[in-house]
Amino acid sequence: MKERILVMGASGMVGGELVPALRKKYGAENIIASDIREESEVFKGTGPFHTLDALDVAGTKTLVEKEEVSTIYMLAGLISAGGEKNPKLCWDLNMGSLRQVLDLAVEKKLKVFWPSSIAAFGPTTPRKGTPQKTVIEPTTIYGITKYAGELLCQYYNRRWGVDVRSLRYPGLISWKSEPGPGTTEYAVEIFYGALKEKKYTSPLSADTYLPMMYMDDAMAGTLQLMEAPGEKIKNRMSYNFSAISFSPVEIAAEIKKHIPDFKIDYASDHRQAIADSWPESIDDLEARRDWGWKHEYDLPKMTEMMLKNLREKLKISI
Ligand code: AKB
Numbered sequence: 001m002k003e004r005i006l007v008m009g010a011s012g013m014v015g016g017e018l019v020p021a022l023r024k025k026y027g028a029e030n031i032i033a034s035d036i037r038e039e040s041e042v043f044k045g046t047g048p049f050h051t052l053d054a055l056d057v058a059g060t061k062t063l064v065e066k067e068e069v070s071t072i073y074m075l076a077g078l079i080s081a082g083g084e085k086n087p088k089l090c091w092d093l094n095m096g097s098l099r100q101v102l103d104l105a106v107e108k109k110l111k112v113f114w115p116s117s118i119a120a121f122g123p124t125t126p127r128k129g130t131p132q133k134t135v136i137e138p139t140t141i142y143g144i145t146k147y148a149g150e151l152l153c154q155y156y157n158r159r160w161g162v163d164v165r166s167l168r169y170p171g172l173i174s175w176k177s178e179p180g181p182g183t184t185e186y187a188v189e190i191f192y193g194a195l196k197e198k199k200y201t202s203p204l205s206a207d208t209y210l211p212m213m214y215m216d217d218a219m220a221g222t223l224q225l226m227e228a229p230g231e232k233i234k235n236r237m238s239y240n241f242s243a244i245s246f247s248p249v250e251i252a253a254e255i256k257k258h259i260p261d262f263k264i265d266y267a268s269d270h271r272q273a274i275a276d277s278w279p280e281s282i283d284d285l286e287a288r289r290d291w292g293w294k295h296e297y298d299l300p301k302m303t304e305m306m307l308k309n310l311r312e313k314l315k316i317s318i
Helices: 015-026 057-066 080-085 087-108 141-160 186-197 215-227 248-256 270-276 285-291 299-314
Strands: 005-008 031-035 049-051 071-074 111-117 163-169 171-173 199-202 210-214 244-246 263-266
Touching: 005 015, 005 057, 015 031, 015 215, 057 087, 071 087, 080 087, 080 141, 080 270, 087 111, 087 141, 087 163, 111 141, 111 215, 141 163, 163 215, 171 186, 171 215, 186 199, 186 248, 186 299, 199 248, 210 215, 210 299, 215 285, 244 248, 244 299, 248 263, 248 299
Parallel strands: 005 031, 005 071, 031 049, 071 111, 111 163, 171 210, 199 263
Antiparallel strands: 210 244
């Protein structure tokens, strides 16, 4: 059967990479992007786009029927720092959009991808090499929606056989779209600071380690998960998904190898407490074992790619 894919919440950082990757793989006309926001400049004009509120149950159903959609990637939602500013909206949007997509998946036999996050973990989780199954007591509203959402995915799979698949994304590092209001996003902002002003003030302390991944790896892993035969997907909550782990001082040192006069200073803000509640590194053995996940980008390779691509995008020659 021909894949017809709807990407909801497509104008954010993940959609900016996922939509072009899916269009390349399955043909532009088969990938329908939607968002309540404007169409992302990254993929504008490269295929179908519809303005859609991810909470609009009737509108989503009409679009799915009209476009004969077989798979939904549900990316809409508020992330950590943005969620703390508006906890009610974070809960309503993150849970409501997932729930309506899962209900539609039951009715229309759709396949679903939904991203969870390392934010599902909390301060009582072991912080180094966090295992797949462990204590999970998130303290941010975003993390609470992620853990509740994981359980909801598993419930819909067990109860109605919905083919829903999920990854616990670490901090994703991408040059194509602007970063959203998150915590790991400092590791994207730092490149803009380095190239535009040769300086950056980190909102996290020098030694705050967090799990991170270059976006090309994240997209490769996401497509690999979605294409894996159903019997290989042993986990219907969300897979631990990991590549690298570094601190602000380490990424700054890596950037300095390319821009020797780059300077970093530190002024921890509200994001520090969020980061301190999350793991430093993740054990993703089950993803590697079940469906063959492996990453390609380490810190030096990711830094090189970010600087090269952002220099071209921002037309900066340093
Ligand atoms: C955030 O920092 O809020 C996100 C995430 C790790 O889910 N990037």
